[in-house]
Amino acid sequence: MYSRLIARLDIKGPNLVKGIQFEGLRVLGLPEIFARHYYENGIDELIYMDAVASLYGRNSLLEIIQRTAKEIFIPLTVGGGIKTIDDIRSVLRSGADRVCINTAAIQRPELIKEASLSFGSSTIVISIEAKKNKAGRYEAYTDYGRDSSGLDAIEWASEAAQLGAGEIIITSIDNDGTGNGFDLDLTRKISEAVTIPVIASGGPGTIEHISDGITKGNANAVSVGSMLHYSLAAYLQKETNFSDQGNIEYLKGNTHSGTRNFQTADIATIKQNMIHKGIQCREV
Numbered sequence: 001m002y003s004r005l006i007a008r009l010d011i012k013g014p015n016l017v018k019g020i021q022f023e024g025l026r027v028l029g030l031p032e033i034f035a036r037h038y039y040e041n042g043i044d045e046l047i048y049m050d051a052v053a054s055l056y057g058r059n060s061l062l063e064i065i066q067r068t069a070k071e072i073f074i075p076l077t078v079g080g081g082i083k084t085i086d087d088i089r090s091v092l093r094s095g096a097d098r099v100c101i102n103t104a105a106i107q108r109p110e111l112i113k114e115a116s117l118s119f120g121s122s123t124i125v126i127s128i129e130a131k132k133n134k135a136g137r138y139e140a141y142t143d144y145g146r147d148s149s150g151l152d153a154i155e156w157a158s159e160a161a162q163l164g165a166g167e168i169i170i171t172s173i174d175n176d177g178t179g180n181g182f183d184l185d186l187t188r189k190i191s192e193a194v195t196i197p198v199i200a201s202g203g204p205g206t207i208e209h210i211s212d213g214i215t216k217g218n219a220n221a222v223s224v225g226s227m228l229h230y231s232l233a234a235y236l237q238k239e240t241n242f243s244d245q246g247n248i249e250y251l252k253g254n255t256h257s258g259t260r261n262f263q264t265a266d267i268a269t270i271k272q273n274m275i276h277k278g279i280q281c282r283e284v
Contacts, residue, residue: 069095179205
């Protein structure tokens with residue numbers, strides 16, 4: 001089975017945003033520009049996450065999904081604010097291939113079974129945002145990492161898989177946006193608890209971190225955000241009139257504390273390193 005390299009784009013309103021540990025979101029530009037570049041340069045899949053959907057009780061990405069689906073022909077997963085079967089249907093009809101559910105699934109686990117029966121388990125991805133508590137236990141969080149559910153993240157992953165989820169994306173809140181690497185212990189425990197594919201998310205800052213997610217975290221795929229976005233934003237800043245589309249002043253000179261930990265690398269370089277590490281993946 002091929003391991004997948006996935007670009008995760010967190011979106012607020014019309015803009016691609018990125019923060020550290022789900023906080024301090026900064027605008028980077030238009031998600032369609034980033035998504036098109038990643039598609040043209042060999043990314044395997046895309047994930048769109050509505051970063052503020054839980055605050056407003058809805059997913060506001062339908063127009064962006066429609067525009068993306070017209071020119072990008074790789075799997076697209078969409079999450080944020082998806083609460084009902086009708087919400088799932090609307091997102092899929094707009095052009096998404098899969099939906100990603102967190103808060104609504106924790107609040108009503110039966111939604112996973114209902115959704116998998118209605119649309120097929122391969123369409124349903126469960127997002128688990130986890131944070132280690134003082135006792136060393138991983139807790140699952142909701143509302144874009146804002147609130148603890150009190151659930152054990154590993155136990156919840158197992159339950160979600162049993163209810164019919166087709167895939168799990170596990171994000172370490174502690175590591176997200178830091179560039180310090182995936183929480184490999186968390187990823188490995190989730191992978192060992194389920195028999196469905198697991199996507200590692202949250203924290204990669206180097207090409208080695210990305211390979212580690214698969215070889216050491218036992219993930220089937222890795223989701224990369226900041227590392228790809230910062231590299232591309234710096235390039236676009238030089239090559240296009242891009243600065244008027246996002247607040248990227250803090251990227252100049254790579255001096256901001258949020259960017260110093262990230263290696264500059266393109267998709268081809270990342271995949272070459274994966275292959276060098278013995279990981280089977282789709283070549284660029």
